[in-house]
Amino acid sequence: MPYLCGMKPSVVKGTRDFGPAQMQKRLFIFDTIRQTFRRFGFQPLETPSMETLQTLTGKYGDEGDQLLFKILNSGDFADKLTEADLAQGSKKLTPKIAEKGLRYDLTVPFARYVVMNRHALPMPFKRYQMQPVWRADRPQKGRYREFYQCDADVVGTDSLLCEAEIILMVHEVFRNLGIQDFTLKVNNRKILAGIAEAIGRPGEESTLAVAIDKLDKIGRDKVIDELRERGFTNANVSALEPLFTSSGTLAEVLATLRTWLADSELAQTGLAELAETLQLADALGLTDSRVELDVTLARGLSYYTGAIFEVKANGVSIGSVSGGGRYDNLTGTFGMPGLSGVGISFGVDRIYDVMDELNLFPASAAQGTQVLLVCFDADGRALALPLLSQLRAANVVAELYPDLAKVKKQLDYANQKQIPYVVLIGSEEVQTGQLSVKNMTTGEQQKLSAQQVVEAMSSVKA
Amino acid sequence: MPYLCGMKPSVVKGTRDFGPAQMQKRLFIFDTIRQTFRRFGFQPLETPSMETLQTLTGKYGDEGDQLLFKILNSGDFADKLTEADLAQGSKKLTPKIAEKGLRYDLTVPFARYVVMNRHALPMPFKRYQMQPVWRADRPQKGRYREFYQCDADVVGTDSLLCEAEIILMVHEVFRNLGIQDFTLKVNNRKILAGIAEAIGRPGEESTLAVAIDKLDKIGRDKVIDELRERGFTNANVSALEPLFTSSGTLAEVLATLRTWLADSELAQTGLAELAETLQLADALGLTDSRVELDVTLARGLSYYTGAIFEVKANGVSIGSVSGGGRYDNLTGTFGMPGLSGVGISFGVDRIYDVMDELNLFPASAAQGTQVLLVCFDADGRALALPLLSQLRAANVVAELYPDLAKVKKQLDYANQKQIPYVVLIGSEEVQTGQLSVKNMTTGEQQKLSAQQVVEAMSSVKA
Numbered sequence: 001m002p003y004l005c006g007m008k009p010s011v012v013k014g015t016r017d018f019g020p021a022q023m024q025k026r027l028f029i030f031d032t033i034r035q036t037f038r039r040f041g042f043q044p045l046e047t048p049s050m051e052t053l054q055t056l057t058g059k060y061g062d063e064g065d066q067l068l069f070k071i072l073n074s075g076d077f078a079d080k081l082t083e084a085d086l087a088q089g090s091k092k093l094t095p096k097i098a099e100k101g102l103r104y105d106l107t108v109p110f111a112r113y114v115v116m117n118r119h120a121l122p123m124p125f126k127r128y129q130m131q132p133v134w135r136a137d138r139p140q141k142g143r144y145r146e147f148y149q150c151d152a153d154v155v156g157t158d159s160l161l162c163e164a165e166i167i168l169m170v171h172e173v174f175r176n177l178g179i180q181d182f183t184l185k186v187n188n189r190k191i192l193a194g195i196a197e198a199i200g201r202p203g204e205e206s207t208l209a210v211a212i213d214k215l216d217k218i219g220r221d222k223v224i225d226e227l228r229e230r231g232f233t234n235a236n237v238s239a240l241e242p243l244f245t246s247s248g249t250l251a252e253v254l255a256t257l258r259t260w261l262a263d264s265e266l267a268q269t270g271l272a273e274l275a276e277t278l279q280l281a282d283a284l285g286l287t288d289s290r291v292e293l294d295v296t297l298a299r300g301l302s303y304y305t306g307a308i309f310e311v312k313a314n315g316v317s318i319g320s321v322s323g324g325g326r327y328d329n330l331t332g333t334f335g336m337p338g339l340s341g342v343g344i345s346f347g348v349d350r351i352y353d354v355m356d357e358l359n360l361f362p363a364s365a366a367q368g369t370q371v372l373l374v375c376f377d378a379d380g381r382a383l384a385l386p387l388l389s390q391l392r393a394a395n396v397v398a399e400l401y402p403d404l405a406k407v408k409k410q411l412d413y414a415n416q417k418q419i420p421y422v423v424l425i426g427s428e429e430v431q432t433g434q435l436s437v438k439n440m441t442t443g444e445q446q447k448l449s450a451q452q453v454v455e456a457m458s459s460v461k462a
Numbered sequence: 463m464p465y466l467c468g469m470k471p472s473v474v475k476g477t478r479d480f481g482p483a484q485m486q487k488r489l490f491i492f493d494t495i496r497q498t499f500r501r502f503g504f505q506p507l508e509t510p511s512m513e514t515l516q517t518l519t520g521k522y523g524d525e526g527d528q529l530l531f532k533i534l535n536s537g538d539f540a541d542k543l544t545e546a547d548l549a550q551g552s553k554k555l556t557p558k559i560a561e562k563g564l565r566y567d568l569t570v571p572f573a574r575y576v577v578m579n580r581h582a583l584p585m586p587f588k589r590y591q592m593q594p595v596w597r598a599d600r601p602q603k604g605r606y607r608e609f610y611q612c613d614a615d616v617v618g619t620d621s622l623l624c625e626a627e628i629i630l631m632v633h634e635v636f637r638n639l640g641i642q643d644f645t646l647k648v649n650n651r652k653i654l655a656g657i658a659e660a661i662g663r664p665g666e667e668s669t670l671a672v673a674i675d676k677l678d679k680i681g682r683d684k685v686i687d688e689l690r691e692r693g694f695t696n697a698n699v700s701a702l703e704p705l706f707t708s709s710g711t712l713a714e715v716l717a718t719l720r721t722w723l724a725d726s727e728l729a730q731t732g733l734a735e736l737a738e739t740l741q742l743a744d745a746l747g748l749t750d751s752r753v754e755l756d757v758t759l760a761r762g763l764s765y766y767t768g769a770i771f772e773v774k775a776n777g778v779s780i781g782s783v784s785g786g787g788r789y790d791n792l793t794g795t796f797g798m799p800g801l802s803g804v805g806i807s808f809g810v811d812r813i814y815d816v817m818d819e820l821n822l823f824p825a826s827a828a829q830g831t832q833v834l835l836v837c838f839d840a841d842g843r844a845l846a847l848p849l850l851s852q853l854r855a856a857n858v859v860a861e862l863y864p865d866l867a868k869v870k871k872q873l874d875y876a877n878q879k880q881i882p883y884v885v886l887i888g889s890e891e892v893q894t895g896q897l898s899v900k901n902m903t904t905g906e907q908q909k910l911s912a913q914q915v916v917e918a919m920s921s922v923k924a
Binding site for chain 1 (some may be wrong): 478
């Protein structure tokens, strides 16, 4: 390796290193989500980081295609290029020099996997997947080019039990993380479609959704302006009035909607699905429900056909931390139509930001090494070596400072790593066999035998 | 999403999906390695999947540079290209259209991280990292384009305690995995350098290593042929004779080498380091040591300066499953010379192959859902819903078949997912409250109350 003076290394824009302190907290989030997924019978899947561009292209709209990271073909790709290729611009040139791209989400690879393995998979198939995805977005605060998604999906059934279980999983995950104050907004595309029918614009729920999705941000009047711009008439818009006035408990909102949308069969189906889902969640023992019905919730809507979910943490101005819904055509694009499924995705990066801002990480999530053995000399070390192994055998995370350095240097190391306990082993300790255990937070110090040190450290941990 | 008839999806050559059964086993390996790393005080680090080509290029030799996956720049890269660029071929063209590459190993990103954070890191710095790496290799059996590395390194100290701890970690990891029969070969570059001195070719330990590294494969005579081809004289080669004859216990081999290499100060240093490392491992309580000294072990040698490690599982013809060593110039290429470190890397993919071939995965590693609730009708389901949540609250992985399907279909699902227990809830069970619990392996069946089901399932699990 040549020594290159002055080269200052950097990370790629929009990507991040996660050092020990961040990683420990991130692992706490991953573990919490994984445990809940597991307990609900979801099984792990991992797909490759790269997929063929044939698999990826055309699945995320034109903008999505632009945001795919493409991988340059190996070997002599230039040989196959002509001047004419060059003149045609990047878009035409790309397929000639790149056949692979990086995973953009976990849904398309999941769909590909299901299609490729459809004869071997148990149906319904429940899988979870926790892997990074990549998007060639312009980097900005809170938006990264590499980030993790944690998805759980069930495909091969349209049972509303799956929706109910997702509601329970959301409550369990956020409560286990320590995020008690959150809102799980639910909606159903059929209700939205029913509203479009009821106001005289059947089939235009997408246009409607784009506008009313912004109700929170821009308010009623601007939503109406936008709908008018998109060709909605005065009659359409005034028929929408109950949308802006309906409020109250979930049961009251449901009742209002049932009356308002009495003539729309679609809406009644959506409302019935929602009611049954909530009933099932109730039967599953959901307590202190954070579910709210929000008929303006659309989440892009592009492929949702039934339930739509979105979770926000209250008390912070961070966007949604989780979202999902039911879709009926996940695998259609790969030649396997009609497979219904429902899924939920947790955004680890935003969950991290919420927990960081609200100071919700438990002390255990921040902790690395629990005890450092500090030796004054070689005699101390002879005593420390077996103790080190005994501590680890008792599942205590323990370190011995590797060099016979000054005691101050060793204590600095403990402080910098926020190690809560040190065991000091000087000549007196060697003589008496009574070791000095110091609590680095309180400064408290006590004398214990090696055996007692192991007991004390493993009980502190528990 | 358009429905594209006849498009048959596939994975990128050299990459793999890991379905539930494989993932559960892989997670068992990851968790086992992670637990050992943690217990020894290593802290987690994750770096981005992509690095600048400036960071990656020139670190892995010419061949390595060829094997880097490069990412096409976003936007209109073609605009900046001229015909002249095209004529210059792929090698010159690449830097104009690609600035980023995929991680090739975990060592270079670690070095970059250390340099970028050198003022904030506690030293010595102990980190572990478990992430995929990518190589544009020709795919073949057992060689993949995407695979995981699990590395632990300590930098900022040359204490041999680190080497000893690596020896202990290797023993702990493989024993916890259930791979009892393995060999940990150790060597030291200084011994190799000393041999080169002793036979009259000082400084040529690399050439020597390349040849004698193959001793196992090609035998003594061919090694000698190769050395002759590389310019070693008869005198050089016959001086090497003790290498081929030394055998016996570790202590005996050490003694032979001490005598043979008595005149080489370097060799004596290497032998002393090795002896001290083994002594420290012993003091740390290493039992049933699988360490063997192999003076032909070189592992490429390019950047190892002291200890060299390699682990092989016995009884299978699968290459090394772990390897590492000490290096003195990890960060030199990034402008921070003189940082000594030592590390070990575990190859998850090969470990998987070993365990699979030797049938070493514990039953627990294969298990997903433990119990499936099978309802005959809606009344059964009303009883099943709260039970499902009680089971999960007791940390039992439980599922309720989501549809009210035929019982046979539900049992097929249990069999296909290898779920060991089902609870049958028909009309009789609803009436009596006594549920039928069936062991799917033995066919045994017993009647239990809901409460007893929870107790039975959580005790079976433990």
